[in-house]
Amino acid sequence: MGSLTKSHLCFLVTFLFAIHVLHYISPLEANNHGGFSARLIRKNLPSRRSIFQPNIYNSGESPVNAYLGQYLMEVSIGTPPVTIQGIADTGSDLVWTQCVPCDNCYKQQKPLFNPKKSSTYSNIACTSQLCHKLDTGVCSPQKQCNYSYGYEDSSLTKGVLAQETLTLEQNRKVSGFIFGCGHNDKGGFNDHEMGIIGLGRGEVSLISQIGYNFGGKLFSMCLVPFGTDPSISSEIRFGSGSEVIGHGVDSTPLVFKEGDKTTYSVTLNGISVGHKFLPFSSSSQNVAKGNMFLDSGTPPTILPQDLYDRLVAEVRNQVKMEPIKDDPQLGNQLCYKTKTNLRGPMLTAHFFDHVNLQLSPIQTFIPPKDGVFCLAFTNTSSAVGVYGNFAQSNFWIGYDLEHQFISFKATDCTKH
Incomplete structure (x- = not known):
């Protein structure tokens, strides 16, 4: 927000x-x-x-x-x-x-x-x-x-x-x-x-x-x-005691942009669908710093159009089910009909400095209604994206403005 x-x-x-x-x-x-x-x-x-x-x-x-x-x-x-x-x-x-x-x-x-x-x-x-x-x-x-x-x-x-x-x-x-x-x-x-x-x-x-x-x-x-x-x-x-520390913690630096005093911007190198790596941009080998920011007020992860299109195509390729078509309530979202949790591929978000966050289907496919699971990503024409709170779930995420980095630790938050 x-x-x-x-x-x-x-x-x-x-x-x-x-x-x-x-x-x-x-x-x-x-x-x-x-x-x-x-x-x-x-x-x-x-x-x-x-x-x-x-x-x-x-x-x-x-x-x-x-x-x-x-x-x-x-x-x-x-x-x-x-x-x-x-x-x-x-x-x-x-x-x-x-x-x-x-x-x-x-x-x-x-x-x-x-x-x-x-x-x-x-x-x-x-x-x-x-x-x-x-x-x-x-x-x-x-x-x-x-x-x-x-x-x-x-x-x-x-x-x-x-x-x-x-x-x-x-x-x-x-x-x-x-x-x-x-x-x-x-x-x-x-x-x-x-x-x-x-x-x-x-x-x-x-x-x-x-x-x-x-x-x-x-x-x-x-x-x-x-x-x-x-x-x-x-x-x-x-405050003190909120640090994310211990085994399994990975950290990526915050990126500060001119004119932006608010966001927690970080650099996303790309996303893997299973073993298939999709670079952030298909048109350049240089990844723009601060191309994503973490937002607890936005549920889905929002990607630039080019990366979003390649992600949807690869997920569709790896999910051995026929997606739902012609449902006006679902729009153009990639959705599947199933009575149980969708067994989709593991996605991995690759952030700068070797931070690789594995995302299971519970973090990447969300049921908008009974028997339907939809990819919890959407698109924008901007060159900058948002890492939403669906993907943030089941991680301890630490925001450290003193040392200017964000830390991630995979955690079962339901047992904390």
Whole structure:
């Protein structure tokens, strides 16, 4: 997920799913290293989407939507603390929630945050340097720092940039936390999503603002695969103790691009289908650095058209079944009809510095409805792609902004 105010890639990909699965973080748990961890617990909700057709854009970031596989992170703001559940999004920076008054907002089940009921709330003045930490901060007639943060699927939040007290585990508080108090919000949100928790690299993201309170700007997550029993939780860790270490860990460097302060960009050399290696680009031997970024707010992996076409052709060649044809609900997705889990080929994502991530069918084929399994990849005309959270499942993935790399460790996240 992310903002139009940034220069990196944004996509809208809508999917048809019979059951929409949301995640939220339960009360935070302390660890013994100064950081903290939390469980990501799934809820089964009726789907608000009925389309399995990608709608791809060429600039910006990935969208805010009621996708299967979103993760709702729970934090508290204000005094007294008010619980906020927002989409945990490594593709954007701003932390925001819907606030009173909110005359032009989407419906949410829980009450909106009311700044007047908090003794620690304060608007940021437009003359303050804090207003410029967000690119879209502008001066209102009341001399407040107004913001407008848009997403490529036309979702949008507008409001006032403010400061509040953020409450985390063991009642530890972070004062002066910068967040967006949304008074005009629209888009494809469902009524459990109270906003977005931006986990990007930018100055106003959650990790940038709280990192040094908990031992450094680093965090990690272990996501259970789609279809896992909802009683089994995922986990996310922040700060000291969140490092991904030990046997079987591979790391690839972050790539920093001019004008992009948000994304976790890495370099993908190519993808193997079984033993068949497909280079990232068929037209050049030189792989562009930072050609993919990891986005916890986008379920599918999104590839440039050339690589996507070659991947689909090779998967089709190796799956000894006839794909589904002429199903308008599935669009052009590569899908198969089977009563049991698809026995597709093993895919391997080859990242720079000899990082080879093996992806089983549970990470690469997703059932949009009973008896149907579809390749969990889609395409874009951009030269940059997105590594989505379907492919991220069953890995401990560590984001280390202190040492500027991302680490992967294959893990059965259902047993963690």
